[in-house]
Structure formats: structure tokens, C-alpha cells
Amino acid sequence: AQTVTQSQPEMSVQEAETVTLSCTYDTSESDYYLFWYKQPPSRQMILVIRQEAYKQQNATENRFSVNFQKAAKSFSLKISDSQLGDAAMYFCAYRSEWEGGSEKLVFGKGTKLTVNP
Amino acid sequence: DGGITQSPKYLFRKEGQNVTLSCEQNLNHDAMYWYRQDPGQGLRLIYYSQIVNDFQKGDIAEGYSVSREKKESFPLTVTSAQKNPTAFYLCASSNAGGAIYEQYFGPGTRLTVT
Numbered sequence: 001a002q003t004v005t006q007s008q009p010e011m012s013v014q015e016a017e018t019v020t021l022s023c024t025y026d027t028s029e030s031d032y033y034l035f036w037y038k039q040p041p042s043r044q045m046i047l048v049i050r051q052e053a054y055k056q057q058n059a060t061e062n063r064f065s066v067n068f069q070k071a072a073k074s075f076s077l078k079i080s081d082s083q084l085g086d087a088a089m090y091f092c093a094y095r096s097e098w099e100g101g102s103e104k105l106v107f108g109k110g111t112k113l114t115v116n117p
Numbered sequence: 118d119g120g121i122t123q124s125p126k127y128l129f130r131k132e133g134q135n136v137t138l139s140c141e142q143n144l145n146h147d148a149m150y151w152y153r154q155d156p157g158q159g160l161r162l163i164y165y166s167q168i169v170n171d172f173q174k175g176d177i178a179e180g181y182s183v184s185r186e187k188k189e190s191f192p193l194t195v196t197s198a199q200k201n202p203t204a205f206y207l208c209a210s211s212n213a214g215g216a217i218y219e220q221y222f223g224p225g226t227r228l229t230v231t
Contacts, residue, residue: 045207104175109158
């Protein structure tokens with residue numbers, strides 16, 4: 001079974017600085033998808049960024065980018081120019097398929113990001 | 118506006134009672150999911166449904182039941198057999214069969230059982 005590990009339970013960053021959140025995963029599959037979700041205090045889950053494993057180019061969405069290292073099974077999230085609104089729990093997720101071709105997301109335990117003014 | 122609604126936001130029940138959590142979506146998504154979130158545990162999949170009248174157990178299905186009679190609705194019943202029902206419950210939906218598709222989440226229901 002696939003597993004996702006987020007080794008940093010908590011991180012903090014100064015406003016306008018850059019922070020990197022770590023994620024590693026374990027899988028025997030060659031094709032899969034990876035996601036970073038954000039959960040602010042409202043607890044609404046919001047997709048931040050996604051990465052297809054077959055793409056070598058790292059995904060970027062405005063101030064958010066990933067460092068995808070397929071061989072190392074690593075998928076870190078970099079937040080540039082951190083803003084107070086970035087404070088949230090961040091979850092790394094792996095998309096797996098099980099029998100029948102349906103979808104399943106496996107989540108890490110999350111990293112709580114604090115942004116200091 | 119399209120989206121997922123979960124009601125109520127907070128739910129309180131006495132131990133031994135069954136309780137049903139509502140999840141409705143108007144995104145025309147085929148697949149729907151129920152997750153449980155506990156502090157320090159991330160999200161764990163309870164049940165999943167790809168099409169109407171069909172659903173599959175996730176990683177922690179014991180003590181829960183679901184139905185999928187309509188495409189838009191996927192209610193979750195927390196039965197008295199669930200030993201630790203107090204948690205935050207999230208419903209999600211997605212298209213199925215695409216190359217890549219994200220899961221859209223509802224606002225969640227906080228269930229407290231005493």
C-alpha cells in the first residue's frame with residue numbers, strides 16, 4: 001500500500017520569506033499523481049498544486065512550486081513571498097488506483113505552517 | 118454556484134445513537150468520497166462511490182455505512198458500532214475517468230458524541 005510521509009509537523013516562516021515543506025511517498029507504481037492541499041482555519045480543503053509523475057517539469061502556480069524528485073520519491077512544496085493568508089495546514093496527497101480503475105487519495109499527516117508578521 | 122454542501126456544520130449525539138451526515142454536490146461529478154480527519158492523523162478514507170448504487174469501503178469503513186441513490190447525494194451514517202465517532206468528517210467529489218482530476222471538498226461536519 002502507498003504511504004505518504006510529511007516529516008515536519010510544524011513549520012514557521014517570516015512574512016515575505018520562502019519556506020519549503022517536505023513530503024516523501026512510497027509506491028511501486030510508475031504512473032501516479034501528487035497533490036498539495038491547503039486547509040486554513042476554516043477547515044475548507046483547497047487544492048494548491050498538482051504534479052503528474054510522468055512530467056519531468058516541476059509544477060508551478062504563482063508563488064507555489066514543487067520540487068518533484070521521482071527517483072527519490074520526494075515531492076516538496078516551496079512557498080515564495082509568504083503571506084499571512086498562507087498560514088494553514090498543508091497536506092501532501094498521492095493518487096492511487098485500486099481495482100476497477102477508480103481513484104483513491106492517500107494523505108500525509110500534514111504540516112502546520114505559521115506565518116509571522 | 119457549483120459546489121459541495123455538508124450539513125450540519127456541527128452535530129452532537131449521545132453515545133449509542135446512529136447519526137447521518139449529509140453531503141450534496143451540484144458539480145455533476147460521478148465520484149464521491151467520505152474522509153475522517155482526526156488531530157495529527159491527516160485524512161483517512163471511509164467510503165467511496167464511483168457511480169450511483171455502487172460504493173466501496175475505504176481504509177476505515179468499520180462502524181460506518183453509506184448509500185448512493187442519487188448522483189448528487191452521498192450520505193454517511195455513523196452507527197453505534199463506531200467506537201470513536203467524534204471527529205471531523207469531510208465529503209469530496211470528483212470526475213471519474215479523466216487523465217487527472219482533483220477532488221473538491223465540502224466544508225465538513227464536526228461530529229461530537231458524548
